[in-house]
Amino acid sequence: MSKHRTHKIIGLRSTALSLLLFLFFILLNNQFGAYNQSQLANIATLLIAVLSITLLTGASGQISLGQGAIMAVGGYSSALLVTRLGFSMWISIILAIFISALFGLFLGLAAARLSGPYLAGTTLVMALAIPSIAVRFETFFSGDVGLSVDYGMPPIWLTNIVGEISIEEWSLYVALPFTAAALFAVLNLLNTRTGRTWRAVRDNEVAAALAGINISRTKIFVFVVASALAGLAGALYGFRGLVAPSVYPTDLSLTLLTAAVIGGLRSIGGAIFGTFAIVFLPDLIERVSANFTIPETIGNYLPGLTIGLLLLLTVITNPRGAAGALEDLRHHRHRKKH
Amino acid sequence: MLAIKNLTTEFASVKALNGISFQAKPGLITTVIGANGAGKSTLLRTISGLEKATSGSIKWFDEELTQMSVESIVRSGIAQVPEGHAVISQLSVAENIELGGLFRKRIARGDLAIATKEVYELFPILYERRNEQAGSLSGGERQMLAISRALVSRPKLLLLDEPSLGLAPLISAQIISIVNGLCRETGLTVLLVEQNANTALAVADHGILLALGEVAADMPASEMAADSALRAAYLGY
């Protein structure tokens, strides 16, 4: 009975938090101009992929430098379904989630045998190799040119309710329900027995195995869930206009990891903060550097430099990221009071 | 003289050593005996710097060891032979011995050759098998190699952690008697940690009995060997 109740409470909390995130984005959207609205849609999309790293690395201790490549799997799946088979966007997104999950199953089968640097290197090789498959099988994947897809027009019934909807807003409206659903799923997974199992595997594999946890099955399962999330993000990311190798470069994988790390690998709030940071930071740097006369050649590299330094600083000063730093601060203050 | 005062070593707030004090006189064998978990190994590892002391002091003549690094402690003449015949099994016998004297290579090349020759004379079997991998040696030979590795550094204080563990009685007796000989001939100070009290007390000059991280008895080895009530209480035999 009590077990049931805790489940219900956790369910309620996740629902509330997901709705809160939904409303927060809508609120921001109403404050923003067109450019920032499209950035907001990017955040809603990338957040799903960053959450996949929170699950994979933060909760279960498996590192992946190839989440961008899995996004490409999701992106190509949905784009091919739409352009070649004439599926609707919604159905293609749902199917892309399943295809990516299936891909994650294969990846997980390989990954369950690997750990640490082996896994990091292998996923990095994957990040490079998968986009090049699109070039290799050009007739099917359209090579470097890529596949053009878009979010289409908002349905009439919606414009009837909320009035005129710009393209930027529509992309956010499509992404946001998925983002909220992904957050709901991740919160529920982490706060239940499943999440505890993952953390046990992360902290000590031998001890977890002795406690009766099937290590391989756990690792594979995490990969399936994380790949489904990344694939979903990749599908949404593609519908911004184009699915091509250049949309899912190796750097995308590293950017996602950076977001998860600077926000805090073990915290959902950290993932949200980190995603905002990596999307808005380049804009912020551009605005600041506009006040100085900086040659363009240098300006192009400032975001990379800042993000790299942030990553290093995070890892050196507080590997638990912004969320960890906040927690320490609160802890510190709490102690002072007593 | 090795003087230990109020030494405490904690692991995650569990006190493995709880304020122990004793002294080991130079040129003699002092043995530390006690049951499993009494803190014997922790004591040696704290002296050699592998574990950091939480409080207290360890003095070797005038040098305070608690703040020194493992490497500096070894270089000041204190060599530890860790538990479990610790040799590097992927290296050859000769390389293991060379390793022990490597830090002296530049300052005392001549003496290093002599020291190497001496340990081969002490343990001729090692000379015969000098080009074989240490992993292929028997347990007793590995223990000999571990002791040789320590001896080529020309230590003044030798810390031996359960040298007879897992060895046949005959071989462990042989090893202990070689150590005993070294001590008597060269004036080497030995701190011998043993679970096998009889073997240790037979050669030692002084005995320390550890129980649950504290010194339970501190007396000449012969007295400790004779005190069957004490042994029955702490060691169960």
Added chain:
Amino acid sequence: MNSFLTAFFSGTAQGAIYALVSLGLVLVWRGAGVVNFAQMGQAMFTTYIASQMIQHNNSYWSAFVVALICGALLGALVDLAIMRPLTSRKNSQLLNSQSMRTTIPVIASLGILGVLKALAGILWAGEERGFPSPVAPNAIKIGSTNLAITGFDLFVIGVVFAALVLTTIFFTKTGMGLAMRASALNPEVTRLSGIRVGSVRTLGWAISGTASSLAGLLVTPRTNLSPNTLDLLLIVGFTAAVVGGLSSLAGSVLGGFILGYVISFVNVYSAPENVFIAILVFLLLALFLRPQGILGSKEVRRV
């Protein structure tokens, strides 16, 4: 037949470079338990230094030597400034977790890579530039027939061979080499032998930095130089290290040459677009069939 020889010789020369990269990775992995994804970023940076020197009318060979020295210094700096403080903080809650102890240094190395790339872009502009070689990349001629090997290939093979011989002598004949092998195998016994394991580890980072810096100097006459050009080399080097066995220095060199032949033959007999896929397939095959690598030993694999 001629295309076979071309593939074979260019595979040998490429493989020699991959062997250096893979050797650099394995040196640091064995010594410090870290796979350094910044390694080729460091090499890119020192190759730029050499390129700048040559542009300012210094000789090729003086630039060559300076780049190698900078490679060593940069390697040591990475260890001293970032990796050592990172791995010595044992009490951090995150680092208590088994998997995180290997993950955090990987993330740190990616941060270093990002910073080095951005710095190189800022300092030397991001566009591609050529990098000279002391030997012309033309086929060697005997009389009027072209041989399948170029002078540049011979140069690369010669330099790498010399570097490998020096490394072998260092590891098997010198005390420092023994200290490095020992501290990689058993740090505790090595410390108890009075050897400063921390300094030995830093030296390993420095040697690895030199090896990868050499690889950068040898590969850029072919690929040109930009902040990103050496990324692929890291991937190939990593695959080579896994194929050969992350725990074995000899294996890493062997893996490098194997990868050189695989890539070269795919290039000649198939198509250059297939190279990435070939690398991925080869890596996965190696991981499934022989996860400890060709020359690696199972118990040493630290995972």
